Amino acid sequence: xxxxxxxxxxxxxxxxxKFVLHxxxxxxxxxxxxxxxxxxxxxxxxxxxxxxxxxxxxAGRAALxxxxxxxxxxxxxxxxxxxxxxxxxxxVLWTQIASxxxxxTILIAVGVYxxxxxxxxxNKSTPQEQVAQKQEPPTPESGNMESKESPPxxxxxxxxxxxxxxxxxxxxDNRRVKRTEIQKQKTSEDKRxxxxxxxxxxxxxxAANAGAVADEGKAEKELQMIDEADVLESQTFxxxxxxxQDALEKSQGMLSVTPRDQVSSVRKGETNAxxxxxxxxKSGNDIAMPTISLNxxxxxxxxxxxxxxxxxxxxxxxxxENNDSAIQMTLYLDSPIADSELRSAKIHVINTxxxxxxxxxxxxxxxxPPALQSQINTKAKQVK
Amino acid sequence: xxxxxxxxxxxxxSFVTRNNGxxxxxxxxxxxxxxxxxxxxxxxxxxHTSKISTFVFAMVKNMWLRRIARSKREVASxxxxxxxxxxxxxxxxxxxxxxxAAAVSIALNSLGDPCRQLLLLxxxxxxxxxxIAVQMGxxxxxxxxxxxxxCKKALEKLLRGSE
Numbered sequence: 001x002x003x004x005x006x007x008x009x010x011x012x013x014x015x016x017x018k019f020v021l022h023x024x025x026x027x028x029x030x031x032x033x034x035x036x037x038x039x040x041x042x043x044x045x046x047x048x049x050x051x052x053x054x055x056x057x058x059a060g061r062a063a064l065x066x067x068x069x070x071x072x073x074x075x076x077x078x079x080x081x082x083x084x085x086x087x088x089x090x091x092v093l094w095t096q097i098a099s100x101x102x103x104x105t106i107l108i109a110v111g112v113y114x115x116x117x118x119x120x121x122x123n124k125s126t127p128q129e130q131v132a133q134k135q136e137p138p139t140p141e142s143g144n145m146e147s148k149e150s151p152p153x154x155x156x157x158x159x160x161x162x163x164x165x166x167x168x169x170x171x172x173d174n175r176r177v178k179r180t181e182i183q184k185q186k187t188s189e190d191k192r193x194x195x196x197x198x199x200x201x202x203x204x205x206x207a208a209n210a211g212a213v214a215d216e217g218k219a220e221k222e223l224q225m226i227d228e229a230d231v232l233e234s235q236t237f238x239x240x241x242x243x244x245q246d247a248l249e250k251s252q253g254m255l256s257v258t259p260r261d262q263v264s265s266v267r268k269g270e271t272n273a274x275x276x277x278x279x280x281x282k283s284g285n286d287i288a289m290p291t292i293s294l295n296x297x298x299x300x301x302x303x304x305x306x307x308x309x310x311x312x313x314x315x316x317x318x319x320x321e322n323n324d325s326a327i328q329m330t331l332y333l334d335s336p337i338a339d340s341e342l343r344s345a346k347i348h349v350i351n352t353x354x355x356x357x358x359x360x361x362x363x364x365x366x367x368x369p370p371a372l373q374s375q376i377n378t379k380a381k382q383v384k
Numbered sequence: 385x386x387x388x389x390x391x392x393x394x395x396x397x398s399f400v401t402r403n404n405g406x407x408x409x410x411x412x413x414x415x416x417x418x419x420x421x422x423x424x425x426x427x428x429x430x431x432h433t434s435k436i437s438t439f440v441f442a443m444v445k446n447m448w449l450r451r452i453a454r455s456k457r458e459v460a461s462x463x464x465x466x467x468x469x470x471x472x473x474x475x476x477x478x479x480x481x482x483x484x485a486a487a488v489s490i491a492l493n494s495l496g497d498p499c500r501q502l503l504l505l506x507x508x509x510x511x512x513x514x515x516i517a518v519q520m521g522x523x524x525x526x527x528x529x530x531x532x533x534x535c536k537k538a539l540e541k542l543l544r545g546s547e
Contacts, residue, residue: 013533021510052539053507054481055488059500060508062489064422065415071386 007035010045020049235323237372238306241316241331244356244363291326294342294357299332310334316364322375329357337361385418392437396444403448417443427510454478491542499535506532 009032010016018024019032036043299310299317306317310332319330341360348356353373357364392414400410417440424430492500498520505511505519513525513532522528 013536014529017506021507023510048540051481051484052488052503052536054485055492056503056507058485059489059492060504061416061419061423063504064419068385068389068415068418072389075386075390 008039008042009035010042010049016045016049020046020053235321237320237322237369239318239320239366239368239372241318241357241364241366243316244365292347293326293328294345295328295330296336296342297330297332298336299334302332306332318364318366320368320372322372327375331357331364385422388418388421388436388440389414392440392444395437395441399441399445400448404452405448409448413444413448414440416447423508487543488539491539494542495535495539498531499538502528502532503535503539 010019015024015032019029022029024032036046299307302310302317310317317332319332321328321330337359344360346358348358350356353368353370355366355368357366393410396414396417397407397410400413401407405413420443421430421436421440492503495503502516502520505516511519513528517523517525517528520528522531
């Protein structure tokens, strides 16, 4: 057979070894295999290489088996030397059983302890409170059970998914009216609970007392003060902002942003001294806002619990922190925006529980939780 | 590996001895299975889809049943000259291959280090030239390539000398 030397690829020792060890890409292997059909020399080289591989594997396995036998005999000698030692399998089984038993015992103990603890603390509360707790579990609107990091839906209620924009404003107002009605229904019940609690707190913790006086005529004012005191304890709120697709028809009550991302407060009757000449809201509401400081953070730094919420299209998780001097609003954005954009942000207050953050590139609607609304109102009063 | 051996010993011995095998056969099968497991793990070809002991026992079972089937074919071919199906290796081919591999293994052991170690690392553990260079202290992969060629020639010379 007259074949050129170049086509006897088995002359290449490395290529030959790789072919036999199946370390070549499949396409290349197929190409090289096709030559073997017609070339006896290369087939012979392949057979020899295959035999070497088989022999090497046999030698390697024999060496490994020998090592294994040595270690087994050492292990048996150790077992023979310590007659009390049980076989490994037996030990493993008992160890597993013992660990499972220990875990079960701990779980039972914890369950018994918790059960006892809960039943004891339940018995410590007054009979009236027990009845109240059984009838009406505390709600976020009552402001009594506010926690620092409550999930947004608990704070905001069911309708948080509604986008906020001009087209939705009527719908928004209707919802607000409905919620007000529901709140009124609950207020009487809540006030009874708060009053009972306040009565308890007056006797047990006089320091927490906001100057309450057991006078029927001043009861409502007293309750309001206690509500505010409870509400002010909460300092951090998570709010789900929604990117608004439609622009607001009219900008009303626009607040400008001072340098260093500060939003200046607007008092009733004041106009902004900025160039754009933004006007105070003409909605008829005396909506005064304290100083708001605007920041941004990457969405990757969100707590795990809020990461999945951010994944919903058009939502921006926003952390609102109530500091002594101002309210700090931090937007968690998927992609950062320029500092100049933040500086030029404007807040449009729609009503007491909602506002729109206007950035040059987007508008973000934010529904404020009732507890935060109260705080803002309180701060606004203090500002006045 | 010792622990794996001890964990699976009872089950494997029970199976092999119940299927016309001896204690030695069982030990041999289990060691073979553990070595094959080691090879697969090393080559990255092991997929952990079940417990290791399940995998080991399944391997032992397959190997032992194949050995039994092969020995039956050997007996049958001795007695009746039954032709082997064309898609299977004949008993004779199997024997020849096994003997040739054994001859290579003996020659390899007699080569001594570093050739023996180099050829084992390359052909059995399937390490790359670079890894072998690092493990054996060679300058670079090209040095290993050249040394491997020389060792292979020496091995072939030994094999031809033994023929």
